[in-house]
Amino acid sequence: MSRRVLISVLVAVLVLAGAGGAALYLLRGSDQSGAQTTAATAFARAWTGGNLATLAFAPSETKDPAGAVQKITAGLTSEKTDKPAEVTAGEPTESESGETASVPLKVSWPLTGDQQWQYDTTLTLVKQDDAWLPEYSPALVHPQLTGALATATLEASTLTGRRGQIIGAGEKVLVEDREVVMVGLQKSRADNLEQTVNQVAGIVDVDGAALLKRAKAAGDDVFVEVITLRRAAYDKVKDQLQPIPGTVFQTKNLSLPPTSDFARPLFGTVGTATADIVKESGGRVQAGDETGLSGLQRTYDEQLSGTPGVAVTAAVPDQKETEPTELYRADPTDGENLEVTIDQEVQNAADKALGSAKKLAGLVAIDTATGNILAVANGGPNGNSYNRALLGQYPPGSTFKVASTFGLLEFGGMTANKTVACPATLAVGGKTFKNAEDEVLGRVKFADDFAHSCNTAFVGSARLISQDELAEAARSLGYGQPNATGVTAYLGQVPTEGDAVEHAASMIGQSKVLASPLTVASASAAVAEGTWHAPRLVLNGRPSSTGEEPTSEDEGGQASAEPTASAETSAEVEPVKLDAAAAKTLRSLMRGVVTNGTATALKGVPGGPVSGKTGTAEYGSDVPPRTHAWFTGFQGDIAFAVVVEDGGFGAETAVPLVKKFLADLAS
Known part of the structure; x- marks a missing residue:
């Protein structure tokens, strides 16, 4: 073997040795990155599946991280277990110490009205022995849940636009928003609940026994609805109702015809959605929404109610006087008028x-x-x-x-x-x-x-x-x-x-x-x-x-x-x-x-x-x-x-x- 060949072989061996060392290092890095990706993917799947409780979290002051996440998000959906529609994990970035890694997450929540709330947050992984475990913090759920908002919970609220009017012959508005007064009871304000119920029931003609039963079952500060009256009807009895201990009142607008009897079975009513309506709506109507309950108001509710919006806020439970922080908002669209032939x-x-x-x-x-x-x-x-x-x-x-x-x-x-x-x-x-x-x-x-x-x-x-x-x-x-x-x-x-x-x-x-x-x-x-x-x-x-x-x-x-x-x-x-x-x-x-x-x-x-x-028709x-x-005919x-x-x-x-x-x- 010539000297030139020998030198070439030695160089090659050194290069390979050096290359081998680098390859081993890169392999170790690849192993760590893969483990981090696997841990992040497992977290994403568990969250979207509602199975966070099956994961092991890094040790922290929070003994039940899965329960803490659920507590924060309980107001986002009507499901028993709140879970995002999708969570996508990005590429992990390992810290200089090699003890932690940050993983970007894209989170999407399903909200009312087919709205999707999407935002970015960060998952921190902590190395424990040979495993990478997710670390809990409120900011994991949403990046703004830090500092004063670290103890906040999230609440999704449906936003409604103006309900469409029902327009009759001659472009006369027949059904529109009109002010009503909800008469209610608050047990903590009543000196004698039974006496209050009897007085109220005698004035507004409701079932006193049924009202008393509902009032007793309610919490002390709960608003127990007695009856909803049009403003004109309420004004006639307010001087009798207001002095009664325990009576409380709320005002709001409802879509109503000119009088309570005006084509009532035809036009129908608007009120709080029933469980059946919520179920049949396919997600369009949520529990607590104002919706058409009967008649035209129900048949054409989607047209009249428009498209609901939604707002997501973060509020600290023990700071009711502090305005919640809005994290997301999709404005509603007003309903479309319904044109009918009624004169x-x-x-x-x-x-x-x-x-x-x-x-x-x-x-x-x-x-x-x-x-x-x-x-x-x-x-x-x-x-x-x-x-x-x-x-x-x-x-x-x-x-x-x-x-x-x-x-x-x-x-x-x-x-x-x-x-x-x-x-x-x-x-x-x-x-x-x-x-x-x-x-x-x-x-x-x-x-x-x-x-x-x-x-x-x-x-x-x-x-x-x-x-x-x-x-x-x-x-x-x-x-x-x-x-x-x-x-x-x-x-x-x-x-x-x-x-x-x-x-x-x-x-x-x-x-x-x-x-x-x-x-x-x-x-x-x-x-x-x-x-x-x-x-x-x-x-x-x-x-x-x-x-x-x-x-x-x-x-x-x-x-x-x-x-x-x-x-x-x-x-x-x-x-x-x-x-x-x-x-x-x-x-x-x-x-x-x-x-x-x-x-x-x-x-x-x-x-x-x-x-x-004229007509007389036998039956039975x-x-x-x-x-x-019967009678039928025409005039003009x-x-x-x-x-x-x-x-x-x-x-x-x-x-x-x-x-x-x-x-x-x-x-």
Whole structure:
């Protein structure tokens, strides 16, 4: 081996030796960095999984680091264990001493309204023997939790914008924010709790026993809500309430119509979200949020409430007088107005009329030229608990003679002057049909049969048209048409088939024929206009995905619990042009009901001539059967229908309500 080669080999050995030493050092460094990364990743996974308690932390004064983290973040979400949606660990940086390492973390929390709160913080790792353990400090949760905020807890609060208004006909604001006063009790301020409860319950008419039970169960300084009153209602009783020891008061704004009874089942209410609403909202509504509870307010809550915002604050628990420090804020957006067809004057008249009803009743008024629904009213004892005006499914009784007459005129060759017998009874297929109060008209003009609502005349005329033709005529007047109102509503049904008995009963609105006041009013509107227009109520609505209000049977058990059509706003239902001659004759026949028939009580009503049809509809299995009372008709460009549950004869109970409605409307 030459000297040059020997020198080269020695140099190479030295270089390799040096390189080997460096490689060993780098390997050791790589081992440490890998262990730090593994520890940081384990921490990130445990935090997002809600499993911090499974980790070993570096020794510190805090004996339960996982519990300390949970205490700080308990106000961020509604979950039992608060945990970030995502925690991402960056590259570790080892200290000069080699005893600690800093790892940058990117943290993301899920907040209300699909908001994501993202921020950076730092995880400190401490070397313990051959392991790297996370070190707890409040700044680990958020970097601003140091110094005066080291003992602070985080709180996420929902921010709400202005709730959208409900705008009616003529751009009149029907529902907007109005001031209310929440009357409450605070046990620590009451000298004698039972005496306070009795006094308050006597003034605002609430269940004293239930209130006392709630008050006793509450904490000494808890606000126990008694009742929420509109400002005007509160002002009438405040001088009685305020001196009572233990009474406390809070004011706020709620989205309300002009009066407490104004189309109440239709518009619904706004209040604190129920557990069911929170669950059904898919995270959009949180516990404690103000939200639509029923009616339009619930169906269109997402549109009306807008997009919620959120604020995250850090507050020191024992320093309530110190303003919390805001760490994050996403401002809300205001809700969008909802446009409806309700006319305030017409609705007021309808509400006032049904406010005098002694039995459960529903009324709908419609603009004949457009199909726009002008009023939806419900009345009677606890009448506002159910929207029977739109949802009720009743046999329409003799008001259906408007539809069967239209069928007879169009398909059966009937005329107003044709002689049609009206005996006291008439048997069909073994069933005997009779007239109200055993009335007998004999052989008279069909116009007289219609004016006096002779059942046997219509039963005897059933042979002139088929059941399918009857159903077709009824559909031309709106029965069974698609729902385009924008709310849950029932548009009626008329079977297309049936035996002779069923067909005869269908002619007088019995058997399987069903309708709501909306259906019956829509039919009268079609006759008045000569064209049926689909009833409309909501003009610009976008129903919430889970916002539709569940429907239920009313207390009297008269209305079906399952409406056949749900809220639709995009449905385009074509108008139906009626046979002009048949519609003209039918208008004349309906006018005769008022001039010389069963509704002469409406002869002198102000506002112009009234045309209409009374109805008495049998239901149930009682003998004799119980009956609902009806009246439907039109005056000028307003058509209407009213039903009174278990009301007997239409002329006796329904007509007086219509008379009051029209008189109030004209005043």
